[in-house]
Amino acid sequence: MLIARDEQVAVLKARLAAAESGTGSATVLTGGVTCGKTALLTRFADLAEDSGALVLRAGCARAEQGLPFGALAQLLPASALADERIAKALDHDPDRVVADNELLRVSRAVGAALFALAAERPLAILLDDAQYCDAPSMSCLLYLVRRLGGQRVTVVLTEGAGPLALDPPVRAELSRQPHFTALPVDPLPAGNDLPLTGGNPQLMRGLTEGRFTEALLGCLHRAAPSTVEVLGGIAVVGSAEDVAELLGREVDADLLALRASGLLNPGDQAHPDVAAAALGTFSAEAAADLHERAAVLTHTAGAAPEVVAGHLLRAPRLRPDWAAAVLGDAADAALRDQRPADAVRYLELARTCTTDPAHRLDLAALLARITWRLDPGQSARHLEPLVTAARDGRLAGRDTTELVGYLLWQGKHEEALATIRGLAGDAHQLAQAELWLSTTYPGLKRRIRFDQLLPGGQAGGAPKPTVLGAEHLLQRSQFGERDQISPQEEFGALLTLIYAGRLDAAAHWGRLHHLRLRTTSRTGQALLAAVRAEIAMRQGELTVAHREASEALRVLSERGWGVGIGFPLANLLLALIGMGRLDEAAEIAERPVPQAMFDTRFGLHYAYARGQYSMTIGRHQAALADFLFCGELMHKWGMDQPSVVPWRTGAAQAWLELGNRGQARKLVDAQLALAGPDQPRVRGISLRVLAAASEPGQRPQLVAEAVKLLEAGGDRLERAKALQLLAGERRPQVPKVKPKPMVRPAAETVRGLEKLSESESRVAALAVCGCSNREIAGKLYITVSTVEQHLTRTYRKLGIKRRCDLPVELQTLAIRSA
Secondary structure, eight states: OOOOOOHHHHHHHHHHHHHHTOOOOOEEEOOOTSSHHHHHHHHHHHHHHHTTOEEEEEEEOGGGGGSHHHHHHHHHOOOHHHHHHHHHHHHHTTOOOOHHHHHHHHOOOOOOOHHHHHSSOOOOEEEEEEEGGGGGHHHHHHHHHHTTTTOEEEEEEEOOGGGGOOOOHHHHHHTSSTTEEEOOOOOOOOOOHHHHHTOOHHHHHHTTTHHHHHHHHHHHSSOOHHHHHHHHHHHSSSTTTHHHHTTTOOOOHHHHHHHTTTTTTTTSSOOHHHHHHHHHTSSSHHHHHHHHHHHHHHHTTTTOOOHHHHHHTEEEEEEEEHHHHHHHHHHHHHHHTHHHHHHHHHHHHHHHHOOOOOHHHHHHHHHHHHHHHHHHHHHHGGGHHHHHHHTOOOOOOHHHHHHHHHHHHHHHHHHHHHHHHHHTOOHHHHHHHHHHHHOOOOOHHTTTOOOOOOOOGOOOOOOOOOHHHHHHHHHHHHHOOOOOOHHHHHHHHHHHHHHTTOOOHHHHHHHHHHHHTTOOOOOHHHHHHHHHHHHHHTOOHHHHHHHHHHHHHHOHHHHHHHGHHHHHHHHHHHHHHHHHHHHHHHHTTTTTOGGGGGSSSSHHOOOOOOOHHHHHTHHHHHHHHHHHHHHHHHHHHOEEEEEEEEHHHHHHHHHHHTHHHHHHHHHHHHHHHHHHHHHHHHHHHHHHHHHHHOOOGGHHHHHHHHHHHHHHHHHHHHHHHHHHHHOOOSOOOOOOOOOOOOOOOOOHHHHHHHOHHHHHHHHHHHHTOOOHHHHHHHHTTOOHHHHHHHHHHHHHHHTTTTTTGSSHHEEEEOOOOO
């Protein structure tokens, strides 16, 4: 259906009626590419045929423009071809120039033949895309047009706009004829789709049919190459205003063509998708060339640094002297606008543009800082130059301390310790490094003597984290020195509040920092989600803890979490246990973790959660081993506080299951002695376990006190466990399912065990007794990776999926081996 072309159709009908009464005419339909000129011509052809006129039609093409008389050959009917002069001309050698006198003879013959036909019935001569008509055919047509007076002939041609318009001499010759009309075919009204389609019929149809890109590329293919170049230039510089300077030529005709096609609006603005599609048709080299020119042009004009930087990113060969400074300014602007990913792109390019070693080092330090906030796993590629510079003494103090933090987080402990030693003499930075080791990486603290690194051998000692200090740091980070405080430091401050039982304060600061970090730091988002999971777990909110721990692991990659992955994994595992989802918990408990994690407080949280998982599935010896492992580390690190992880009550519950009530009570008493009145949650848990270890008659009073304390501590899950004791449950827990050994005939089990190698049997025997992979590795003097490989092969040979399915017969082997 032809839409909104009634005016043009009415004019063409009038021209046809005039021809029938002996008044010849010539009409040119003018419009942009794919605006419906051909459809209108087809509609007119149908009307002319329906009225009894003879329709002669030809379509011209850019590829055939050099073929003499090519268009004429399409137009002429068989009767005209009988003329020897015409037939000879149509067989003309394309390489031979047509002489003027020969062209005149052919024109007269063609005119005589067509006018003879018109004497019998009206004649409609239609020529589509006439701008591509070969010169000899157009000469013949003009000869005919000049003689239309009194003839029953109407001629209708179509032409493009701008570079695709008819040649000026041809258009001038047509315009001077008395019965000539130029009929514009403009874009259509497009309603809400106007910004994208510009009213171009082909684009409107493509959008409706869900193939807009295909329609747009077709439109660009029909346009003149110079016009597509201008549209691509607009994509580069953003508007039509500077395209002429960018391309170094006149562009008025191309702008006219773009307006006529609806690809530019009246304000000479192109829709970004349309302009980008035009640029996408360029070769990579041609596009880069445009951006090179645009970079120089915008820099010379004093454009904003980010505008110039955007072009530099896409101009790989251009490295002017001013590029590094511009890219640095662009990065600063991107950081102010909370677009760190853009800043990284600018800074990475700036490093390749500067030859100053000191500047390159500064950029590397800044890149490491920004990328760590985005994803620590992505910052690794920027650390090597910093490590080298620190080793050579060329790295500034603050940059060195931050490098220590990056290396520790990624488990590169030897490099981190070496870097700390490079801070010798810098008391302030050494204090910061010592604080990190003391609070988060205490397993490494004993491997370095800070007092020997301080100037004059002065006494060292990092300040102890306090609630007041934590809140002061969080205030500075939120409202002031944002760039001076890392997400790691904020994380540590929030944990200080949590360990102090200040869950409401931690949650409050966490919410404020989440609003600030949600667009600037994936690392910060992940750490805050992990903090929220810890808070929820301590409040007994299992669903919230599961959601937040899962979010923490989703936002940041496993590589990005580094040794810190133990923290979200621990809370995810505890939440799954509490929700009774033991199959999922098994997958988390058996997931490989970095060995370096167990030199950190994150390893404590993970080992404690793994111990709780072992308790839940009935592997009490393995649980006891994990809880005692926590205690061993905390005692060795000088941070044996139950507010971090209450390992003693965990171990006490394991002893109860193993039948040693005395040892259980001893551990609970020790934990109560450590937990002051400001730790009601820890005291409540301790009293709840003490009640389980006491005689039935002593339990009500202990449970009542435990419930009161747990209400004050806000832990609803532990409170529910305590209340269950009053109902006669010795070990109140969320309903759980103990794993059952695989049921198979004894002979089959033996045959399965016989498939194991001696090494696999030893590893499996220790595993079934509850030893962790790390403990097995230590006992057998092999690597943790080797332990994992042996267990994988064992599972496959025995037809099982995980540790808890190992056959109990292996315990006998473990006893014999002992």
